[in-house]
Amino acid sequence: MSLKFRFALLQTSLLFLILLGVNFFIYYLFIENNSRNETQSIERKAAKLLLQENIIQHPEYWENPFLLKDFLVANELIRLIGPDSTVQKEIYTDETLLQRPAKYIPSTVPTSKLVSTDNGFCLYVQTPIIEDERQIATLEIARKLVILNDNVQVLFLALFYTTLGALVLSIIFGYIYSTLVFNPIHRLAQTMESIQKSGTFKRLEVKSSRSKDEIAQLGHTFNEMIGRLEQHFDQQKQFLADASHELRTPLTIIESYARLLQRWASNDPQLREEAIEAILSESVRLRELTKSLLTIADSDERQRVDWKEFDMRPLLQATAASIQLTFDREVKLQLPDNGSKMKMIGDPEKIKQLLIILLDNAVKYSQKPIQIHAQDEARSIRIAVIDEGIGIDKEDIPRLFDRFYRVDKARSRKNGGVGLGLAIAESIVKLHAGTLSVQSEIGEGTQVEIKLPKG
Known part of the structure; x- marks a missing residue:
């Protein structure tokens, strides 16, 4: 039935x-x-x-x-x-x-x-x-x-025939009404079955005349869910394609130089040195790429986050000092003058990773000192990483956080980037329910601002 x-x-x-x-x-x-x-x-x-x-x-x-x-x-x-x-x-x-x-x-x-x-x-x-x-x-x-x-x-006959007529009309109109009500649900079931069989994403057609009832809301919700699934699926396909491309490049280089060593470089010290240097460089690049891919895979798993209350002030100081020592570049840290603790709840290791990614990008594309401005607000901590480097075109800013996206692919490869740093940074910020924004001008520098809630 x-x-x-x-x-x-x-x-x-x-x-x-x-x-x-x-x-x-x-x-x-x-x-x-x-x-x-x-x-x-x-x-x-x-x-x-x-x-x-x-x-x-x-x-x-x-x-x-x-x-x-x-x-x-x-x-x-x-x-x-x-x-x-x-x-x-x-x-x-x-x-x-x-x-x-x-x-x-x-x-x-x-x-x-x-x-x-x-x-x-x-x-x-x-x-x-x-x-x-x-x-x-x-x-x-x-x-x-x-x-x-x-x-x-x-009276009995009148009530009997009136009741009988009302029941007959109720069955007829009830069936018609239920057909109108359940047809969208039936179409929803057919659409889901079609998606399951064909593997393609389809959406329901929602009539404008029913834009405010519960059935229409169900249709809109279903379409939004399908849209998100389709977007996620496309992103996964793009991610796999980009990852395959990025992995294939260093592996091809390593294979080529290995064959070169096997055939010609055994008696040529200069050629042997060049091959070993290239293999080592690409191996390091391959290791960093694999590490970044694993980081992205882990960033979506909330249960792996070590949530705790910590003070942001010493974390900023230690990270700035580490970058300054590692790259021999001046990092100017500006903290609130009152000297109070900047407490928040989160994973300090991931926050440190976030800061390193932002500072590493600033160091790569700027020769002048890097600035870090931190503000302790009522319900959040605001951190801005500012450089005076080459800047980013406004057209490229919306795509900065796409995985494997690079503004200048040749320059990024030279500097060892694979286009995953900002994608990882964005996932860390989202994991902490924060926001991340970028402001930049060509030739004037870039400012990346993150806002992290305290609780």
Whole structure:
């Protein structure tokens, strides 16, 4: 059974239960209202018989029903019941009312009883007869409610066919509505199945008329998810292609020089020295490239981060001193003057790696001193690495963090870069829920600013 048919069936079942309750309420209210009116009419008749006609003191009324023609109408029964539940006097125009045995009911007020028989509803009303402040008998007037019985049949048929029509319409319109509701879900399932079989990314067509309902939101969310998966897939393909290209270059060089050594360099010291130097250089490059690839692979795994609270001030000082000593370049570090600790929660080793990447780029493309400006803000730590080097074209800035992207491939190869440093830096910043931005002008230098939250 399909989901839309079950939805229509459930909707019809709920409607049936609601209509059933409403019908019972209407039926009960109709019977109750009519029986109350009939009861009041009979009580008024009993009062006239006891007060005006004094039927108790005139036995001739019981012997000649014609004398009560104004009171005894069709389908009625009038009888006098003694304290021992015996019928002392009775007259009637409908024998079916005699089927209910006489029963004396002690009471000070009139009582009524609506009885359902095979011939319809009958109403029995008993009025106590009081003498010397005690009940000596009961006057019972019964009436077969012919009009009520006819109206009940009409009401029953009306309610039955109305309910039946409502249920049929509910099934039809419920199925149509459920079809409209579940069609987008069906298309979603078909699209997902198609993606699974073909391996290509597809999107749902979301109608503009349904731009604000939940189904449309589901479609938009699905399309956004597919877009992200497609982007991630394309990035992975590009990454594999770029990685293969980058790995193939040093391996080809190593293989070429190794063959050169094997064939010609054994007796030529100069050629042998050149081959060994090239092999060593490319081996080092290959090792650094492999290390960078492993770093990128690890950077997406949050569980490998050693989260702890640490002071950024000594980390900046130690990193700046290390770069200055390693490259013999001046690094100017500007820290807050108050001397307080710059505490934050994160992985100090990865933050140090981030700083080294930024400082290493600044050293490669600038001959002047490097500046580091650090600010301790209320909820974050802001660090800017500034150089006065060759700068970067504005068109290249948006792609700086793409893996293997290099502004000047020849110059980067000469300096040993593989285009992964800033990609690693960006992943570290994202891992710490921070932001990274670049501002640069050709010939004037570059400023890379990172903002890391403290908590």
